[in-house]
Amino acid sequence: MMELTKILIVDDEIEYRETYRILLEQKGFIVGEASSAREALEILSKEYFPIVITDVIMPCEDGFYLLDEIKKNFKELIEVIIVTGYGSIESAVLAMKAGALGYFIKSSNPDKLFSEIEKARRLIKYEVQQSIVNRDVDSKLFLYQSKNIRIQKILRDIETLSESSCNVLITGESGVGKEIFAKLIHDKSNRSKGVFLPTNCQAISENLLEDELFGHEKGAFTGANTQRIGRFEEASGGTMFLDEIGEITPSIQVKLLRVLDSRYIERIGSNKRIPVNFRLISATNKDLKKAIQMKEFREDLYYRINTVNIEIPPLRERKEDLEDMIDFFIYNLSRETKKRIKGIEPHTKEFLINYNYPGNIRELKNILERMIVLSRDGILRMEKSVNNQNNNVTDDFELIPYKEAKKDFEINYIRKALAVCDNNISKTAKKIGLSRRQLFNKITEYNLK
Template sequence: MEGMNGIDLLKEIKKKDGETEVIIVTGYGSIESAVEAIKQGAFSYFIKDHDPEELILEIKKVRDIFKLKFENKTLKEENKEKGYLIETNSLKFKEVLEVAAKAAKSDSSIFITGESGVGKEIIARYIHNLSLREGKFVPVNCQALSENLLESELFGHEKGSFTGAIEKRIGRFEEANGGTLFLDEIGEMPISIQIKLLRALDTKIIERIGSNRPIEVDLRFITATNKDMQESIKKGDFRQDLYFRINTIPIRIPPLRERREDLPMFIDFFLNKYEKETKKRILKVEDEVMNFLLSYDYPGNIRELRNIIERLIVLSDDGVIRKKYLPEYQKNSRYSSLTLKEYRELVEKDYIEKTLLEFDLDKDLASDFLGISKRQLYNKISEYDINLVK
């Protein structure tokens, strides 16, 4: 290299990006140069006439380190997101969190209901994290697996117990031993597995497929569904005795349209999240876009909100999120044609009415919750012509 040697290049690389790992490869190795390379931040030092396998081994070490760093970063981001989605300004969701916190102190079975995308797994993880259980949180989506695969996934199998069982495998019950087993979309579970599940819950004993050896398990059991379970029981799709067994502590998570107080917080969070992920700087969000994001009913709940914002940022130009990139259904929003001032007034009126109803028209409690004086509340009621009757 003209003008610099390997050590000089190493210094420049580390100066520009401290995360980049460098392996010095040289034909003229010496102890002094090796020490200097490591001192300046080289990952390792390789002399050309040595066994190439040594260099390959060093490269694999770098790869493994970066893989671990990426996994840790991803896990931190996921935990940060899940933790953030627990924060709330909604009275209804605060009640959910209170029940979840109390339930976490027991080992009772918990049954979480709510529409798709409301965050049922997030609440299940929240309960597990608040509990005294030291084992893992193990989620299973009952809808994503066929009957045979689901049984093997839950209970495990012995080698040769069925075609394709080329080795022994422990199931999710054993994996969750000492921790929490979360069965999402349990309403989709086949009847044959429901019978085996009920027995396992009652006895705390399971058997792997192809084995009659009993295995004791100790775990917290949480289930969730977005189905109408009473209707499923009537149709014979779900066993009533299993329903009673899993429904010790029921928790219903309200849809996003019932907790609009949290929308501004979620919108800001996902805007920041996808700004970083897409490496795009957002300078402006058009008023029509913000009106839509704050007024849309989100049948897909938090998952849909997240997807819409990701789409808007990906398609944005020059740091501006524009109305033309909104989904087609935005035209149905009741706020889409309002000015920002009109929109704010309408949302404020809706929020005051909702709060008054939640506190059974008690204006003292409502004003305290809203963070305004009782006189200010009366002024708002008069200004917006709010007439509510018990």
């Protein structure tokens, strides 16, 4: 797990940053630097560092502010080690209570710091593995219980693909679960012991996407303070999943085609050719043949990524699976929210079975999650205004406190806005007039997934 070798150092004094860099790079770590809490949060919004080592006393926001923001936004996926030149029992206790993993005094033996780093790596590896295990178990249960003939054929085709490493293009409307099928192809292949690395091409701007895929050398551009391993390189031996591939720009298309033809990459800022060995699975809800006619997508790249095409049917064309899906999501979401669900009101179940779900499985899950969160007696009910918009809105209206109603509105509004923008946080924030950070904080506050 290459990501676990990355550490971000946060200190306003360059001498200390350089000292830590030398010590850590000698141990094989990839080190990033930030001179303030704000700069660190900006870096973390673009690049994942599983371990952050931060000083306490810094201009403007201090290390405890940074710790609080990291725990609020990233929870257990990032561990923080507090470092200070002025150690005391009180500040150590405060750091632990705030969520820091460890507390290191600058004058102490560096071995103590390495010990804390190793502990952080073990904890994060466990969290990531548990997340992957739970997701895989849920995905397999979700797929294998399908009664739909088209889905059953797709599952048989995936079994046939297990002996091949050919490129696969998965098509279908937004929200049909293309990544779940991509992961299943990986799990069934002879690359299953390697990494499955998903990247949403639409969620990342052109310049950042190139850096994300190819990586860069230290000093390649302003702000490139460390060497960065790109995702193509990291996916070697495993599977690279490029979601929304129809959104990549012509210049990235050319570079991707070159990688697929030569099986080599060059990091930004270097002319050294690095061999890569990954299987490519791509996905899109776009009509790529039409995009080719409009000169928006390269025809040669289309044939390169489309050795095998798997088209996932929309949820409205697999209604025979709806009851099982509803039961599946209720079971899993009730466990996540720790709410005991006794059943579904008959009219609500009838609505859920007959509704066409323009947002597909993603929309079904969001509807059920909302009902579970708002359920007070363990019975799931569809809101009157959603179930029958032609009825008088005052019928069966339940008067609740303003703050609670405002919270419900925000949750529903943000969910719908994200769905319209294909879960692209930057795009959604721009559309609804919030900063990316404000929207991210709301998503975290309401535990929206």
